[in-house]
Amino acid sequence: MQYSLKTRQICLFFIAFLPVLKFFLMPSTVARFAWEDMWISLVVNALLDFSTLAFMVFLTKHEKRNVFQILEDTLGKIPAKIFLFFYLIYFMLKGIIPISEQKDYVEFTLYLSTSSSLLFAPFFIIPIYLSIKKLRVIGRCADAVWIFAIIGYLLIFALSIGNVDLNTILPVGATGIENILKGSYSSLNWFGDCAYFLFFIGNYKHEKKDTSKILICYGVALLVVLIFGLLFWCSFSSIAFRQRFALTEISKYMTVINNIGRFDYFAIFFLLFSAIFATSLPIYFSVILFNRIFNIKYSYVAPLLLTAVYITVNLIFAQKFYTLERFLTLKIGIVYLAFSNVFPIVIALLTRLKPKEKVYEVQES
Amino acid sequence: MLMTLEKKLSENLAKLKKELSSSDVEFLEIFISDKKALLIYVSDIVNKEAIGQLILRPATEYQGEVSQKAVSEIFLSPEKTLTSDLKQVINEIVSGSAVLLVDGLSTAFIFGLKKFEKRAITEPPTSTVIKGPREGFVESLPVNVSMIRRRLKTPDLTFEHFSVGQYSNTTVALCYVKGIADKGLINKLRKKIKEIKIDAILDSSYVSKLIGEHKSSLFKQVGNTEKPDILIAKILEGRVALIVDGSPIALTVPYLLIEDFQSPSDSYNSPYSATMARSLRFLAVIISLYLPALFVSAELFHLQLIPLSFLLTIVNSIKGIPLSPSYEMFFTLVIFETLNEASVRMPKYVGMVVSIVGGLVLGETAVNAGIISAPALMIVAFSGICLYTVPELEQTFSVMRLAFLIIGGSIGAYGVIVATVFLLIYLVSFESFSLPLLAPFSPLVAKDLKDSLYKGFLTEQSNRPSSIKVRNRKRLNTEDN
Numbered sequence: 096m097q098y099s100l101k102t103r104q105i106c107l108f109f110i111a112f113l114p115v116l117k118f119f120l121m122p123s124t125v126a127r128f129a130w131e132d133m134w135i136s137l138v139v140n141a142l143l144d145f146s147t148l149a150f151m152v153f154l155t156k157h158e159k160r161n162v163f164q165i166l167e168d169t170l171g172k173i174p175a176k177i178f179l180f181f182y183l184i185y186f187m188l189k190g191i192i193p194i195s196e197q198k199d200y201v202e203f204t205l206y207l208s209t210s211s212s213l214l215f216a217p218f219f220i221i222p223i224y225l226s227i228k229k230l231r232v233i234g235r236c237a238d239a240v241w242i243f244a245i246i247g248y249l250l251i252f253a254l255s256i257g258n259v260d261l262n263t264i265l266p267v268g269a270t271g272i273e274n275i276l277k278g279s280y281s282s283l284n285w286f287g288d289c290a291y292f293l294f295f296i297g298n299y300k301h302e303k304k305d306t307s308k309i310l311i312c313y314g315v316a317l318l319v320v321l322i323f324g325l326l327f328w329c330s331f332s333s334i335a336f337r338q339r340f341a342l343t344e345i346s347k348y349m350t351v352i353n354n355i356g357r358f359d360y361f362a363i364f365f366l367l368f369s370a371i372f373a374t375s376l377p378i379y380f381s382v383i384l385f386n387r388i389f390n391i392k393y394s395y396v397a398p399l400l401l402t403a404v405y406i407t408v409n410l411i412f413a414q415k416f417y418t419l420e421r422f423l424t425l426k427i428g429i430v431y432l433a434f435s436n437v438f439p440i441v442i443a444l445l446t447r448l449k450p451k452e453k454v455y456e457v458q459e460s
Numbered sequence: 461m462l463m464t465l466e467k468k469l470s471e472n473l474a475k476l477k478k479e480l481s482s483s484d485v486e487f488l489e490i491f492i493s494d495k496k497a498l499l500i501y502v503s504d505i506v507n508k509e510a511i512g513q514l515i516l517r518p519a520t521e522y523q524g525e526v527s528q529k530a531v532s533e534i535f536l537s538p539e540k541t542l543t544s545d546l547k548q549v550i551n552e553i554v555s556g557s558a559v560l561l562v563d564g565l566s567t568a569f570i571f572g573l574k575k576f577e578k579r580a581i582t583e584p585p586t587s588t589v590i591k592g593p594r595e596g597f598v599e600s601l602p603v604n605v606s607m608i609r610r611r612l613k614t615p616d617l618t619f620e621h622f623s624v625g626q627y628s629n630t631t632v633a634l635c636y637v638k639g640i641a642d643k644g645l646i647n648k649l650r651k652k653i654k655e656i657k658i659d660a661i662l663d664s665s666y667v668s669k670l671i672g673e674h675k676s677s678l679f680k681q682v683g684n685t686e687k688p689d690i691l692i693a694k695i696l697e698g699r700v701a702l703i704v705d706g707s708p709i710a711l712t713v714p715y716l717l718i719e720d721f722q723s724p725s726d727s728y729n730s731p732y733s734a735t736m737a738r739s740l741r742f743l744a745v746i747i748s749l750y751l752p753a754l755f756v757s758a759e760l761f762h763l764q765l766i767p768l769s770f771l772l773t774i775v776n777s778i779k780g781i782p783l784s785p786s787y788e789m790f791f792t793l794v795i796f797e798t799l800n801e802a803s804v805r806m807p808k809y810v811g812m813v814v815s816i817v818g819g820l821v822l823g824e825t826a827v828n829a830g831i832i833s834a835p836a837l838m839i840v841a842f843s844g845i846c847l848y849t850v851p852e853l854e855q856t857f858s859v860m861r862l863a864f865l866i867i868g869g870s871i872g873a874y875g876v877i878v879a880t881v882f883l884l885i886y887l888v889s890f891e892s893f894s895l896p897l898l899a900p901f902s903p904l905v906a907k908d909l910k911d912s913l914y915k916g917f918l919t920e921q922s923n924r925p926s927s928i929k930v931r932n933r934k935r936l937n938t939e940d941n
Binding site: 101103104107201205206207208209213214215217218220221224225228232234235236238239240355356357360364367368371372 | 760761762763764765766767768770771867871872873874875877878879880881882884885886888889896898901902903904
């Protein structure tokens with residue numbers, strides 16, 4: 096029996112790809128609402144995601160069917176496809192902000208002397224190319240990228256820690272529960288990566304201690320996000336919400352930079368390397384769903400079509416990104432909550448209803 | 461259609477003369493007792509002394525009855541085969557064997573008395589070592605086989621010979637250790653070799669291209685070595701080797717990219733120095749690939765990357781230079797590649813002149829004349845030197861370096877990062893003979909990291925690499941395990 100993924104690859108997937116997208120716009124967005132308690136907002140979201148994943152991993156650890164087989168067995172073919180269609184919409188929505196924020200980051204922050212949308216255009220080659228690859232390739236990418244991501248995290252932490260004043264988070268809880276929850280709600284779009292685990296169900300061989308390995312790695316990835324958020328607030332405190340792209344701002348005042356240039360850009364390049372993969376993931380999983388819904392074998396049709404949708408959205412909202420961001424973060428947070436935290440648990444629970452007499456072979460999705 | 465020999469010598473002679481009309485083919489008429497016989501060979505590729513001793517002398521001395529059994533017993537050549545297939549007779553003659561036909565017998569006696577001129581065994585120029593064996597393969601298959609056999613005295617060492625090439629009939633030997641190499645891989649290679657339909661195999665590189673699974677790939681799919689000790693180390697890891705007659709380069713399958721970062725001397729040096737050398741090679745390749753592209757990107761788009769004092773130096777050096785940084789770097793790289801190509805092709809005594817004219821006069825003058833800047837020249841030179849730390853990958857990476865430079869010069873560092881991501885996705889999904897090219901890094905095979913960039917102690921490597929499918933994993937028994 097050939098499985099697409101190894102447990103190790105799932106662990107490294109979370110470490111390599113989960114934290115980095117939360118280093119761009121998310122910290123300033125949360126800081127706008129939760130101020131010095133932004134770390135509590137992040138902890139709330141982290142706990143929510145961690146619990147969701149814990150449920151999923153525990154409930155599905157001996158599952159041999161993939162998510163599509165589970166849904167078809169329990170809901171029936173057509174209802175399963177309708178359900179998957181909604182998931183497709185969810186993953187498409189989940190991909191909009193990471194692409195747009197990365198585009199803005201590249202266009203306005205990374206390039207000093209030139210500013211053109213064309214500079215970001217090559218990015219779209221990646222999701223198209225990645226989407227024709229099988230799940231096995233995602234696992235191998237995680238195997239290759241995690242080391243660069245870790246170097247990036249460590250470098251960026253090391254370069255930003257000099258400006259940190261931990262007193263700025265005191266007194267704890269001063270912002271009030273409502274603002275803390277608003278901060279959490281506004282960042283739901285960036286969290287909810289536990290939903291990716293749906294595609295891993297039945298595609299890896301579960302062995303002893305694997306549950307704890309996956310959860311530890313997911314926890315480490317969330318911890319990286321929390322540390323980054325904490326360092327960000329402690330570096331800028333009350334002006335944190337004005338620092339649009341936390342990734343560039345967090346380390347730029349390190350004194351060493353004055354002597355050897357923006358050394359932190361090497362850390363940023365490492366993290367961008369990981370971010371390009373992470374940004375492509377919503378498209379990758381959307382393509383899997385699209386192919387499954389419309390019974391398409393691996394081809395360029397779905398990747399091209401879905402990437403074209405993203406390009407169109409980006410072009411339409413090129414001048415109105417702020418409006419789009421407000422809508423996606425503040426108006427439809429409940430959608431993210433449902434599809435990244437509620438439905439995954441429901442699907443995991445459905446595995447308990449599996450028909451006993453059927454024998455399933457692992458199918459690579 | 462099977463063409464067989466006739467009993468009448470005159471008929472056989474007519475057929476053979478029709479097929480072998482070349483003037484270097486000798487048809488020597490002799491008598492064995494009272495029977496007429498014909499000795500046929502290509503005069504320049506047989507051992508004439510051996511013909512005299514092993515065929516002509518016994519033939520003239522023999523006075524008994526002439527039958528197939530008797531003729532077989534008269535001639536005591538160590539390489540002797542009998543056939544009645546005319547096509548085989550012709551193939552053997554053009555391959556350097558001497559063939560004896562006797563009137564009244566429809567059987568040909570083939571004597572393997574080949575004698576080809578061959579080069580002496582020397583140290584291969586691409587794999588020189590300070591410590592360790594200095595022997596390198598030569599163009600003669602029997603000599604190469606002897607070098608392998610001398611080091612691996614086991615009946616499990618197996619050679620399978622194939623004749624490939626419609627006109628060249630080149631011998632390709634499949635070499636492996638029975639009991640270690642995977643049977644599936646051996647069968648796959650057998651099949652691939654038999655499927656080759658080509659006029660001639662002039663070098664092992666033909667075979668490597670023809671058996672490769674990705675025909676248009678920039679990356680190697682088959683490993684190669686010129687050293688018998690390295691070849692043996694590889695086949696003992698479970699690989700299968702292909703040795704081509706006429707080529708000093710042996711091929712090994714399956715191939716991992718990391719193999720080319722391992723130098724022949726690593727096995728003979730201390731693990732500490734080998735690890736340092738491998739890490740240095742890896743770093744050098746990264747520098748070589750990215751330095752020109754990132755330097756141009758920084759100059760054009762990301763000035764914040766460059767420290768102020770260095771920026772001032774650059775500004776001073778590029779003052780008055782008519783070309784933009786990307787064109788400047790591109791042309792400097794093109795000049796470097798041209799010089800490189802010329803120095804390889806030119807006769808050795810002119811090579812020195814090219815180095816002086818190219819390296820010193822052209823470079824110095826170009827900088828003084830304000831056509832290119834000193835930093836650009838230095839970066840290209842350093843990048844060029846770095847790439848030669850891994851000579852096996854020089855061709856692949858020099859193409860990639862140029863591609864990265866064009867991308868970096870057009871869309872800056874982000875473009876270079878996107879290109880790297882694209883390359884990584886390509887490489888992690890690239891498999892040759894069912895083995896991922898980037899193993900043991902992706903997929904991560906923790907056990908095999910002991911002989912990757914890190915060179916572990918010999919005692920640590922008690923098992924053959926896990927990435928390669930083998931029939932017997934254990935290779936070292938120590939007291940600890």
